[in-house]
Amino acid sequence: MALTNPSRVQLTEPIPIDARAADHLRYIRETMESAGEFTAVPGWGGVAMGITALAAAYFAAIQASPARWLLVWLLEAGVAVAIAAPAAATKAHRANAKLFSGPGRKFLMSFMPAIVAGGLLTYALTHAGLYGALPGLWLLLYGTAIVTGGAFSVRVVPVMGFCLMLLGAAALFAPANWGNALMAAGFGGVQIGFGIWIAKRYGG
């Protein structure tokens, strides 16, 4: 009997055992990668935070005293939290995930230490009257928080953190009156740019 059914031949084409084993290993790696990712970083939320940061940079720049300048940025920090928290919760809910379990918890646990350190250092430096150091400190530590938290998220998130860290490093050594412009670039420009990227590539 002739063995000439080509589709049959194609169906029974053997898969080399090493290719199959490699496929299993690839599946394990991909599952681990996606299971370890926190995908609820809010892209559009980041854009909104960036826009409010640009407004804050403008209002901070026209304040007469350092205390009022600080107040503007502290209010902006509160606004940013008020935007980010519901935006992340909504995105996590849409993805049928939880913010405070699995990758989300790891993200927060890695994100928070740098933010808490930033808060304490802000308090100490303002008491010492060292307002000029704050833009560099904030950008650097917010960038650090994004990089460390971003280790559990999609790759673009830690890249955004590095950009913020670079701006923070620049702000530490730049003249003090560049602070608002560098924060506008970091908290505004970087967050808007990466926010659009995250929103378009990673579901909102």
Place this chain on the structure above:
Amino acid sequence: MAKTSAAKQEQTREKSTGLSTVRGNSREAVSPDLDRLIHERIRLGIVSALAVNRSLTFNELKSLLKTTDGNLSVHARKLEEADYIVCTKSFDGRLPKTEYKLTTTGRKALERYLNHMEALIRATREG
């Protein structure tokens, strides 16, 4: 009824030790010491996902592995019966919540499986 029958068929397949098949000129052999329990795709996915998380909920696993409720619960139960994962049921407010964690036995099984796959690749490429 159909579910029970399918589960029995799978159990029979897993118990079978005659796992070697010969196809054409290439021999696709499955070693008898291969852990068939996590060799199955969904179960391998569950164990791999739990290996990088302290715990994951039923819904998180379902969304991650893009599978159905029925499929996930059948496979998760098999892993649970083998003591590879533990399942805790609780309430999140009024909603029931099922959470899975990888056990030490499960983690060791995954390590063994990884070593096995790597050994297969090495042996085939060297041979």
